[in-house]
Amino acid sequence: MRPQNLLHQPLTTQKCTLGCPILDRCLGGAIPCNSITELVAESGSGKTQLCLQLSLSAQLPASHGGLSASSLYLHTEFPFPFRRLHQLSTNFRSSYPCYDHDPCDNILIQGVHTVDHLLDIMPRIESFIKNSKSRLPIRLIVIDSVAALFRSDFENTPGDLKKRSSLFFKISGKLKAMAMSFGLAVVVTNQVVDLVAPDEGINGLRVGNLGCLYSSGRRVCPALGLAWANCVNSRLFLAKDDEYVHQNNQLVNGDDGDFVSRRTRRWIHVVFAPHLPNLSCEFEITSKGIFGVER
Amino acid sequence: MEISRLPISASQRGKLISGGYTSLSSLSSVSSFALASDLKISESEAVEILKVASRGSRLGWSDGTNSVISGAQNAWDMLHEEESLTRITTSCADLDNILGGGINCKEVTEIGGVPGIGKTQLGIQLAVNVQIPREFGGLGGKAIYIDTEGSFMVERALQIAEACVEDMSEYSRFLRNDVQACQVKIQPKDILENIFYFRICSYTEQIALINYLEKFISEHKDVKLVMVDSITFHFRQDFDDMALRTRVLGGISLKLMKLAKEFSLAVVLLNQVTTKYTEGSFQLTLALGDSWSHSCTNRVILYWNGDERYAYIDKSPSLRSASAPYSVTNRGIRNSDPSYKRIKMM
Numbered sequence: 001m002r003p004q005n006l007l008h009q010p011l012t013t014q015k016c017t018l019g020c021p022i023l024d025r026c027l028g029g030a031i032p033c034n035s036i037t038e039l040v041a042e043s044g045s046g047k048t049q050l051c052l053q054l055s056l057s058a059q060l061p062a063s064h065g066g067l068s069a070s071s072l073y074l075h076t077e078f079p080f081p082f083r084r085l086h087q088l089s090t091n092f093r094s095s096y097p098c099y100d101h102d103p104c105d106n107i108l109i110q111g112v113h114t115v116d117h118l119l120d121i122m123p124r125i126e127s128f129i130k131n132s133k134s135r136l137p138i139r140l141i142v143i144d145s146v147a148a149l150f151r152s153d154f155e156n157t158p159g160d161l162k163k164r165s166s167l168f169f170k171i172s173g174k175l176k177a178m179a180m181s182f183g184l185a186v187v188v189t190n191q192v193v194d195l196v197a198p199d200e201g202i203n204g205l206r207v208g209n210l211g212c213l214y215s216s217g218r219r220v221c222p223a224l225g226l227a228w229a230n231c232v233n234s235r236l237f238l239a240k241d242d243e244y245v246h247q248n249n250q251l252v253n254g255d256d257g258d259f260v261s262r263r264t265r266r267w268i269h270v271v272f273a274p275h276l277p278n279l280s281c282e283f284e285i286t287s288k289g290i291f292g293v294e295r
Numbered sequence: 296m297e298i299s300r301l302p303i304s305a306s307q308r309g310k311l312i313s314g315g316y317t318s319l320s321s322l323s324s325v326s327s328f329a330l331a332s333d334l335k336i337s338e339s340e341a342v343e344i345l346k347v348a349s350r351g352s353r354l355g356w357s358d359g360t361n362s363v364i365s366g367a368q369n370a371w372d373m374l375h376e377e378e379s380l381t382r383i384t385t386s387c388a389d390l391d392n393i394l395g396g397g398i399n400c401k402e403v404t405e406i407g408g409v410p411g412i413g414k415t416q417l418g419i420q421l422a423v424n425v426q427i428p429r430e431f432g433g434l435g436g437k438a439i440y441i442d443t444e445g446s447f448m449v450e451r452a453l454q455i456a457e458a459c460v461e462d463m464s465e466y467s468r469f470l471r472n473d474v475q476a477c478q479v480k481i482q483p484k485d486i487l488e489n490i491f492y493f494r495i496c497s498y499t500e501q502i503a504l505i506n507y508l509e510k511f512i513s514e515h516k517d518v519k520l521v522m523v524d525s526i527t528f529h530f531r532q533d534f535d536d537m538a539l540r541t542r543v544l545g546g547i548s549l550k551l552m553k554l555a556k557e558f559s560l561a562v563v564l565l566n567q568v569t570t571k572y573t574e575g576s577f578q579l580t581l582a583l584g585d586s587w588s589h590s591c592t593n594r595v596i597l598y599w600n601g602d603e604r605y606a607y608i609d610k611s612p613s614l615r616s617a618s619a620p621y622s623v624t625n626r627g628i629r630n631s632d633p634s635y636k637r638i639k640m641m
Contacts, residue, residue, distance in 0.1 A: 001507050003439070003491035007484060012450045035445050158572075166533035173532060176445050177496040205579075206599045208411035229410045230528075230567045233446050272411025275448040277625060 016185050017065030019057040022292030026281035033185045040190045040222040041238035042215050047189040051142045053289050055107045056092045058140040069139030070106035076148040091288045115149045145189040147223045165227035172231035192220035208271035209278040215239040234273035240266045310334045322348040383425050387628050389619035400561045407566035407581040408597030413623045414565045415446040418524045420628045423459050425520040436519025437489040443528045456486035458626035498529035525565040527582045548590030
């Protein structure tokens with residue numbers, strides 16, 4: 001056994017861009033390799049959008065912040081958003097006209113139904129990555145979403161919860177081992193549940209930089225609990241909030257009887273990450289994709 | 296008694312003890328003639344006994360302090376030794392205060408907390424601080440960093456190393472501006488080179504590495520810190536036999552304690568938290584169970600108090616229970632903002 005010499009590796013971990021320079025700058029370069037990044041959000045916040053966009057931008061060369069790699073997209077919620085992927089890839093092609101091939105060729109999709117199915121296909125994934133004959137090697141794995149695998153098969157009894165948490169560590173252990181041997185970036189998405197508990201003091205359940213996670217005006221916390229929080233390296237929270245704006249663009253409270261419009265604002269927060277401080281960034285979702293906003 | 300360790304016959308031994316010769320030092324000053332007349336044995340027998348006794352004392356069976364068991368020390372010597380050992384600073388004065396100056400060598404310290412509280416940050420900070428040269432009050436040693444989770448980011452370690460070198464130059468400029476300033480010879484890249492980084496991916500690799508550490512450290516005598524981040528990750532997968540897990544963990548903790556004592560280094564283990572159902576409510580507790588909680592000399596728990604990070608001494612034979620705030624900045628672990636500062640003694 002020999003220790004790794006830290007100076008023989010590049011002095012910054014390689015990262016995969018998200019396709020938007022503002023978001024990349026906010027997240028310290030975006031998604032790092034050799035670790036698991038978790039995206040937590042309630043439904044409709046943009047997790048899948050971000051994952052699709054990431055799968056496309058991973059194909060960019062390192063000079064543009066990408067990994068020159070294809071990606072493996074494991075989805076647990078059906079159906080897979082093919083139409084949206086097609087829309088995003090058309091935009092990708094028009095932004096980077098020098099790439100003549102169809103970017104969708106480099107996104108490999110696999111549906112996963114249960115946890116056992118996921119554990120079964122892990123060895124196949126590993127051999128597939130090793131002997132990949134596609135044009136670009138696989139260096140990004142997306143699992144969208146990991147919560148859906150666990151939320152129906154397990155009861156709320158201590159025995160089942162214990163089994164469930166040992167499965168978390170097993171899956172996370174295998175993903176991390178693969179990430180290390182092949183230099184992969186792994187992104188998993190997670191759902192949220194409502195939170196009704198206090199989280200102060202030494203028994204508190206506060207995890208990370210944000211005391212409370214708010215989305216759509218409700219206090220939420222990531223699903224799958226404390227055990228899963230120990231399995232990921234970084235956690236990013238996507239929040240959304242509806243604002244009611246008066247026609248002169250002032251905020252409104254109460255009903256004025258005047259014409260008001262509703263605007264959805266979205267933020268991405270760093271809940272915890274070994275290389276990032278407490279950062280937040282606002283973003284918006286357009287037909288062309290997800291882009292950071294600097295106000 | 297040392298006499299009982301001499302390879303002499305039982306009757307000779309009995310005669311020696313009843314004659315009042317109970318320790319090797321009492322035999323060192325007696326002549327063979329006096330011994331023979333005292334014990335009523337022949338002079339040749341007495342010469343033989345004295346020869347064996349002198350051989351025994353040359354082999355180190357008795358040391359000058361008259362101890363009964365080899366390797367034992369008296370408490371006075373131990374106190375002196377402990378006071379002369381430098382501790383590893385955490386770069387946060389409040390945290391150093393409650394730790395009695397920093398992380399102690401020859402002990403196993405366990406640090407646990409929820410995800411995102413700063414365990415890996417503290418680990419990297421200690422791996423950098425152990426390398427602070429002796430002229431600046433540090434140990435000038437190297438560090439072994441065992442990473443089981445993949446949270447170690449080289450750029451973060453470089454950032455912390457650069458901040459440490461800057462702080463050292465600032466300190467030397469501030470204090471020694473009349474004398475030739477003690478140039479900080481160590482550079483951030485040297486600091487990174489002195490961290491022996493191991494990345495392990497399964498519990499079998501973890502066990503094998505810890506077994507290998509003794510050999511590694513005897514070849515690299517200047518290692519002064521062994522940091523394991525985290526000790527729990529690979530052990531929380533399903534072990535069909537929990538008793539096996541307890542035995543394996545017990546073996547690991549014994550080896551680590553032995554390493555700490557034998558090579559006079561600090562062992563720091565980072566642990567995760569889990570919830571335990573006690574007295575009708577769920578409480579946060581460090582993972583790996585109750586039997587593991589006995590395996591470490593000191594235990595520190597990191598937790599959130601409002602918007603601040605706090606460290607709490609949960610178990611220590613020599614430190615009192617106290618908590619102190621700290622913060623994680625882009626330069627590493629530092630004191631928390633003075634407007635919030637409070638140290639609570641319990």
